[in-house]
Amino acid sequence: MMVWYSERTTWTGRARADETTDMERAEAELSKGTSPFHKLGLSTAVFLRATLGFEKEVMEQAGARIAEAEEAATEHQRRAIKDRSTAHQSAIYPAGAEYALCHAESQLMAAVIGVLNESLTESLRGFYKLRKAFATLYELSEAEQKYLRSIGRSNATSQTSIVSSTDKLSSTGLQTPTEGSGVLTPANLSDSDDEGAFVDAEDGTTTHRHNGELTETDLEKLTLDDMSSKPNGGIGSSAPTTGAGATTATAFAQADADVDFRSITTDPIDLFIHSGVALCFGLLQLLLSMVPPAFAKLLSIFSFRGDREAGLRMLWSATKFKQNINGAMAGLITLGFYNGAIAFCDILMDDAVPEARLKNLLQEMRQLYPRSKLWLLEEARMLGAEKNLEQAIAITNDATPGGLKQIEALRRFERSLNCMYLHRYEECATGFIECVGLNSWSHALYYYIAGVCYVELYRAHKVNDPKAAAAYAEQAEENLHKVYSNVGKKGFMGRQLPFDVFVIRKLKKWDHRTKTQGCKFVDAVGVSPVAEMAYFWSGFKRMNEKQLLKHLQNLEWSEDLSLNPRWAQELADEKALQALLKATCLRFLHRVPEAKAMLSEGVLSHDLLQLKACDNADVWSIPVGHYEMAVCYWDEARGQHGDKVILQKCSDEIAKVEKSESYELEARVGLKVTTARETLRKCGVSSV
Template identity: 60%
Template sequence: MTLFLRATLGFEKEVMEQAGARLAEAEEAAAEHQRRAIRDPSTAHRSAIYPPGAEYALCHAEAQLMSAVVAVLNESLTESLRGFYKLRRAFTTLQEIHEAEKLYLQKQGKSGHSSRTSAASSTSNVSNNGPSSGSNARKSGAVTPSTSDDEDDFEFVDAKDDPLDLATPIGYQGHLEFPNMSSLNMQGTSGDKLNAGLPTTGQPTDVAVDSKSAAAEADQEVDLRTLTKDPIDLFIHSGTGLCFGLLQLMLSMIPPAFGRLLSLFSFRGDREAGLRMLWSATKFKKDINGAMAGLITLGFHSAALAFCDILSKDALPEARLDNLLTEMRELYPKSKLWLLEEVRMLARARKLEEAVDRLLTGPKSSLKQVEALGLFEMSLSCMYLHRYEDCAESFMKCVGMNNWGHALYYYIAGICYIELYRIHKASDPVKAKEYAAKADKHLHEVPLQTGKKRLMAKQLPFDVFVGRKIQKWDDRAKSQGCSFVDAVGVSPVVEMTYFWSGFMRMSPKHIETSLERLAWSEDTKHNPRWEKESADERAILSLMKAVCHRYLGDTDAATSTLRNDVLSWDLGQLKACEYSDTWVLPIAHYEMAVCHWTLAGGEDGDAEYLRKCSEELTIVEDWEAYDLDARIGLKIRTARETLKRIDASRS
């Protein structure tokens, strides 16, 4: 797991290869130990709940899940497909473990899940192909080892398995507090199975479950600690909750670009269910499963969900998050991973100065990847604080700490020097010239760094974005007869702040400074070329001004600016610009949706404004692909889920 964390935090190819090799060893060892336990149960842990070897089956599944993530990050479409197949196999194992626990609780009269149990049973028994090896394994009291022998040839065919028997269970019905799992399934249309190389069946197996009744049942679920003190049983129990919860959460966050690939496996997730499972797994803070569940839960809320704009009132359980972080910091006082979560929480509370100070004075980590992550967080915070020189120098240190994201580091460092050049251009020409040279150097390093890293054989979206930006500015410098730094458009620092959700972390004072940096572009005293500026740059300026107004609480000004100065442009007009920034229009529609949400008063507010909010979201959802669409993809998906829950509650 340490190698896995190093690989996913640093994205270094060498470390990912090491992690992949070690995880393969772990898979093989766990599978062998499990087979040995099944052959001779007397040599294995004796559990009243789980079949012999279940602890090794869990370790095998966890290794497969980690291996799947590393595979997707490995810059290869083939490896990514292998990874998703491993995920499928891991899910089968986890399902069989949870079936054993469910059976035990039923025998103890502690289940309290009759409706979901019967639904799960009726679902898994629907089959046109006879019983599967998985069901036979459960009847015999063993968890089937999911070996990787059939994965080596990379064929999505498993004649021994009935895909319906591999369907996602309706609910992980042991002890954890979460709703049903019907939305996370591994079945789909017959066409999906044919595309995946899997046998087809005659009918789907979706089972509709009332979310309210499922939540009510969750409140009655049994804490396994009241039935057993066996540490291995509790390890299996917490690990299964961690894995199911993480799967639900991961699949609910998959960006649209992965949709076609995941359709081969008929994967879809449920964020609410995943978070409920992860929260419950955090009860076991002293084992690695509970600690990882805590890290994921805190990270998701502080680094993802907290920066969504359209949320229900209970989406961020602040007190619960504070308590979890306090407990984890007390348990692991020397761990910088928990310090990073504390820093993120401070940033979420708009205490950026305190967050930076905490990073500077906090403990060092023995893992350079964790140190690099801390440095990255501090670099972004300096950008939001308008500490441009500190930000640029900090990002240049990031270059030496890993080999991933160099285009981003050089780009942000370069645009920070652009701002410093503009600030000193009139008052201190000598210093301005120095900053201009640094900006030119760093920004022209960006094209040399793009394209080196790929995700699923595709160039990274950010690399595409910044590569186009540099080309645009080079072209403008030639056509306008000016220097490269003078050809740069509307404050790219403010633009980056938006894409990295920085405005949510900034105090009003910092946002006012952003407005000042935007004003420089349209001040003809400083920028005489503004009168002939292109349509897309004018639209960027207006959009960023509207964003600043919204975060300052002036929703009316934000709405007026969006309607009159951004959405008044036609897409064709923006596309006519050289190396055009067409992302402005779909994001303007998203911003308009947020304004309508604010004017409505939130989830309990005016229905007409909520309807308008939904309409604007629909426009964005139906928009063609645009630059960095994944950067706001989670915000859009969260907004839609929030509105759906409102509709459901009102109906």
């Protein structure tokens, strides 16, 4: 027991030692141990590098490390079942629960790596691992709830939720977990029944191997029943469907909110298990609640659904344990969610972003990890959300060089985006080109944004400094045409990245216009592509009045016939795109009536088929135009307490986005749409 505690202390301390400059040291120290905790710590360190940088070789390394951690956890779990003296003796959890948690955390990481992998097969295998991890977390949370009830610390709300969840489980035909079983059996932790379940057929389709036979799998009919019918039973067959289990997660979150677990036990191992369950359950619920509408259909195959409020409550609860890896990760995820996602949504409840609480959390994390650049990055994002872009850049400038190249790439990426929003285009272009040497994930993105920055510089100098304009035109064409050789190198779930599809279409469009209009390539570029990129990266919300007016000026360049005589013959898709981006600027300038009029007349007056008829058409302006109109109604109603008639109009516009055809980069708007729908439901406004 003391040996185990010593090992756990070592890996927890080392893994939380500065995760940037000390990452290699942490990995070296963790490699010296062979316990599940050393292996989990090591796999977590490599996993962080993989998910921060998305490099294929690092993801492969992470996958191998995670597999080792899974195997070690399974073996130690078996040993704990045979001889309980080898495991932690807990009054709360079943024997070997600490190893079950290690296994579940490993499976969650494996699921993420699988989904980020370029193979659909690996993505599907990842979803199965996700479901199995959920099952383990479910049993651990049930053990906690049982213990709380036994000491009279579980309130009626959480008890009712658990009963409701159990009723749902019974109705699914699956067995509910047996209370008081006291063990998580070794069979439950074995992944042997998953190995080889999915293989890539020679024709590129995905097949499913079951009981030694190979049959075609119809993904539209694939359900969780495929797993519950497996012969080895255990957690996989006794756990809830993930949809039903969301109710259990809500109960667990409610118990977390009502009971500080530190008042229940001071045992560090029990607290480690509790914080780990809160972290993992919370992250699962949060991620599943953020799924864009298009991706939700695939996840529904696996009965996955989330509860954002429950997920956030659990993550906040886990941040109480800041000095272990679970608490540190929960803090990073919570700050990242608010600073990188919710902060840039438009239709939100008044209390959707707990600013004071977030600032306190960031301050505490900075004190605990003073050299970590990850917290500096979060502070820069927080400043950006407050429209303080200059200070956000100053913070990223102050970061000492060195450390993980993945963190350095993120720093330069964030700084370069802020330079773009400040119209410091030369710095922005230089920063993105530097990212090429730091990160292999999307060189096409880096070259594209650098290229369109040079387009904007060309336009700004075309009249007054033709020599400088010519140099910028050359740099624009050079960088934009590098995109062709850098797309298709990465994929997501077996498909080309959406951004790659987007930029290739744009480049083909401009190349075609160059030939048909007999102009230079840089003159064939359409409506301000920098403003377009700022929209997709939620940059308009970070800008103050001066910066927004500059974007309007850049957009109006296209309409000035003395500068751009081709505008008179411009096609409908470009004019709709122009109107959309101008309307968005007007909305952020609080000129909502003007924004609504421009959307109605310049965007939504067009028929989708009319736009599709254009060469290499930009058609995304129509669904996004409906979203922008919804935000205008939300602003017109003055938010959640506004006129219900106007809020219903907002909801009707969101429904039009939800029902629209798939469009490029919809995932970048999808979170805003999902958040808007959730907000309107809280306001008592129904969907159509």
